[in-house]
Structures are given as C-alpha cells and as structure tokens.
Amino acid sequence: MLGLADRLRPDAAATVRALTALTGDAPVLLTGDNPRAARRLAEEAGLGEVRAGLLPQDKAAAVQEWERAGRKVLVVGDGVNDAPALAAAHTGLAMGRAGSDLALETADAVIVRDELATVPAVVALSRRARALVVQNLALAAAFITVLVAWDLLAPLPLPLGVLGHEGSTVLVGLNGLRLLRESAWTGALRAGGAA
Template identity: 65%
Template structure:
C-alpha cells in the first residue's frame, strides 16, 4: 500500500540511509516524493509518478538505472570541474587586478576565454562515449567504456 511504502522510506531515512526509489504507478508517487532521490519509469508510468520523480527513464527497463546513475555522477563531476575552472580564472584575474595592473582587454579576454573553456568542457557529455552505458546493456547491466 502507498502509506506502507512512505512509512518504509521514512524508517530508512531515520536510520540514516539515503534512498533511490524507482516506481511507475500512482501508488508509488507518495513514496517517490518522500525518498531522497526518485526515478519514474516513464513509458508506462502514471502521470503523477512522472511529475513527482526527480528523474524519468523513458524505457521501461530497470537495467538502464546503473547507466543513468553513472551518467549523473559524470555530469556532477563535470559541473564541479567547470565551477573550479571558472573560479580559478576569476580568482587569478581579480588577484592580478588587485596586486598588479590588469589591462581591461586582457581581463575581458581572460573572462571570456574561461567561459569558452567551461562551455567546451560541458560539451563532453554530448559525445557518444558519454551515452554508451545507457544504450548498450547486458544481463549484468550497462557496459563500461
């Protein structure tokens, strides 16, 4: 029952566990909302479940979940790297301007250059290799590139 699922999610959270819950029916929506992270199976999933979940997998195939988790971890690392790159560029430019003389054209070029580097770094997730674990699955789960 839906309330039993929610109670179990709350019990696990009270025990210090972080849950990833997967569901596809209306009866899963309350538990998906209560879980730390939730995934809805979208093709046959109910509209309420799809709207409640943090992520939606269009395929009704549970073997794609490890690939989605892997892709989300890579995306998080990429965002962290981009923030580090941008922050480093800004810190160097600000430090240079405070403790020396940074010509305005060089400051603008440095800032815009960092923006281009961050954008190009973000485009790495569009490569086929980034999506391969999601498209080729085996009985054990997604392949590693």
C-alpha cells in the same frame, strides 16, 4: 483453476547486480504485493530485503526512515501507489512507458526507454555529471582567482580581464558539453554494468 503471477523483467537480475556494485548497497523491494509473491520475485531478481503488503504511505515511511538514518535514497517506480515514495526520496525515478501520470509527474527524472538496465546507467551518468559540475566550479574559481589576484597585484588591462573571464566561461561550457557525446552514455552504460 486459474493462476496469475507477476513475471520478472528479463533484465531485473542484471540490474540488481549492477546497482549493488555501483552503490555498494543492495536494492530493496517495496511492494504492495503479498509477502509470498514478493519473496519469490525477490529471489529471482537477487534481492535480499523485501518489504511486502505495503500501502503507499508505508513505502514513503520506509524511504523517510532510510533518509533519517543519513542515507540518500533512489526510488524507482511506475505506479500511482509509488508516487508518495517517489516524492519522499532524495531522487525519484519513474519508468516512462508503463508509468502512471502521477508517478511521471512526481518523479525527479523519467526513463523513457522503460528498460531496467538503464537505471544503473542513469546513476553512473548522474555521478559523471556531478563530477563535471565540480570540475567546472573549480575551473571557473581558478580563473577568477587568478584574474582578481592579478588585478590586486598589478594593473590588469580590461581587454585581458574580459578575455580571461569570457574564456573561462567558454571552457566551462565546452567541458559541460562532453556529457552530450554518445561516448558519455555508452561509458555510463559500461560503468552501470548494463552494456
């Protein structure tokens, strides 16, 4: 007798806990596997909801159902059968090393390290990036508002206007560069619970 079973990745349970803490929602397992095997893996990983025996179009339909309910959906996958769900999701994230070419091309982002623990870190880092974009927009708008108001109320010397405008551009650029520091990634790992 020969028995085959999927093995859970060592960091799966920690990743599920981190994603649940980070997003406030527990991840859901969408799989084409049989229900019994899927439930066993879900229990080991700490997942509450499992949808098993799904075809690729069923996975995409589940994603669209959540999106119609007003939720933003992140799909993590690596197989050809995950491609429709990756495409339907608000954000598709492919696991790079083991991922099929179709999944890699369909996804919005690819995790090259192929470690599940990086998924919460990517979510945390993307939130930091979004906050930084909002900061940069506010900073640029403040500078432009001050320069326009100054010019409307009193003559604004051209060199001072150029200095104010270009200075705001430099500040926005420097602020954005903060995401390239090593501490940004390690901070995202801590925020994602993966450290």
